[in-house]
Amino acid sequence: MSGPHKLLYVKSFGCQMNVYDSRRMADTLAPQGYVETAAIDDADLVILNTCHIREKAAEKVYSELGRVRRMKETAAAQGRRLFVAVAGCVAQAEGEEIIRRQPAVDLVFGPQSYHRLPELLRRAERDGKAVDTEFPVDDKFDQLAAPSPAATRARGVSAFVTVQEGCDKFCAFCVVPYTRGAETSRPVQKILAEIQHLAAAGVREITLIGQNVNAYHGEGPDGRPWSLARLLQSAAAVEGIDRLRYTTSHPHDMDDDLIAAHRELRTLMPQLHLPVQSGSDRVLAAMKRRHSCADYLDIVRRLRAARPDLALTSDFIVGFPGESEGDFAATLALVDAVGFSGAFSFKYSPRPGTPGAEMDGQIDEETKSERLQRLQAAIDRSQAAFNRRCLGRSFDVLFERPGRHPGQLVGRSPYLQPVQVTAPAALIGEIAAVTISEIASNSLFGALALPTAEMPAPQPALNAAGA
Ligand code: SF4
Secondary structure, eight states: OOSSSEEEEEEEOSSHHHHHHHHHHHHHHGGGTEEEOSOGGGOSEEEEEEOOSSTTHHHHHHHHHHHHHHHHHHHHHTTOOOEEEEEHHHHHHHTTHHHHHOTTOOEEEOTTOGGGHHHHHHHHHHHSOEEEOOOOSSOHHHHSOOOOHHHHHHTOSEEEEEOEEOOSOOOTTOOHHHHTOSOEEOOHHHHHHHHHHHHHTTOOEEEEEOTTGGGOOOBOTTSSBOOHHHHHHHHHTSTTOOEEEEEOOOGGGOOHHHHHHHHHOTTBOSEEEOOOBOSOHHHHHHTTOSOOHHHHHHHHHHHHHHOTTOEEEEEEEESOTTOOHHHHHHHHHHHHHHTOSEEEEEEOOOOTTSHHHHOSOOOOHHHHHHHHHHHHHHHHHHHHHHHHTTTTOEEEEEEEEEOSSTTEEEEEOTTSOEEEEEOOGGGTTOEEEEEEEEEOSSOEEEEEOSOGGGSOSOOOOSOOSOO
């Protein structure tokens, strides 16, 4: 024990789902006397919330655990017991192997076991070790503690709400269906209750998250499955919520209602992350993506017809087995055709147990690196062009926190770009119109403008490139 409370340090790897899960773990442990600390050296419990998506994910966790083991030895020399837990997708995939390879670990638990954390900790304390990587049938969200209003406020004006977990798509490169299990959706009423709770604590922006969020089909109050579009409509009606987003979507599940929601719901922000992975139909088929390049471009066209200023971001994998120079050229052409406002791109890395790992035609590292560089240059050009079109425009910014320099605040544009503005601290948590005066590679700079209602209406088109 360090003082009257026990101190908890959670390190999140990977996606927003993990950041959200880490917060819920902290909420679940709060009634047990755990308080979050930003200093790992002071912690009584260290949780590594792992991600399996990126290259050599498991190896990175083991190397991090080596450091934590040395901290555990230092704590023991000072007469303290440091508990070490591994959570998330690597925990789910590796299970007991983690404790075998790194005996300093006390507890291993998968994404479906977070609500059992207090009990698992007691078990680890009693038995020395505990492992829980089952896929139980109960709804873990029912049993996860809700954060206190103070904890919610401290986390800021923008919050994630998990609406869906797992995936049934089985893309040939991806471990999610194996580590997070089948697609499950939370019931509508529970999600709305969570959003109301967040709104009451001062949250103004909600991002609905799920590994395949637009496959959402949770039970509605009428006992029937509701689509994501219908859920968004109800979320938009929650008082105090001014901005909605959702991520991550699969093109295959981008239905007409969801596209129409981008036209109809002003609360739904004009930004969408829609992974495409490749611009080549041959590669998309090998990846088992269930959409062609033309399908993707058609979705983009319909989305922009619904919301002309929509900013699109995406994910790309280069060097999937069998990818030829011609296939890769098709990916570059897709980047130019869509005009993304940003994108993540990665070299393909085989994940044990996925079909891609067994495929012929694995691409050598040098080729992958060289293609990645070219793709990133194309994405950077596209992002810079999008940002340039923001110059001189005015739009609403939701201010989130102080900036790096005194007197400066950082907020987000509707298109999710960070915007730095000289503004009074009282504007944190508020939305104000900002005119963009300068752009840097990853953020925009601007000045407070007239209130939105007084802004002149016509603005230049943001999406010069049409799909
Ligand atoms: S849809 Fe996404 S989460 Fe599901 S298998 Fe494909 S890449 Fe993985």
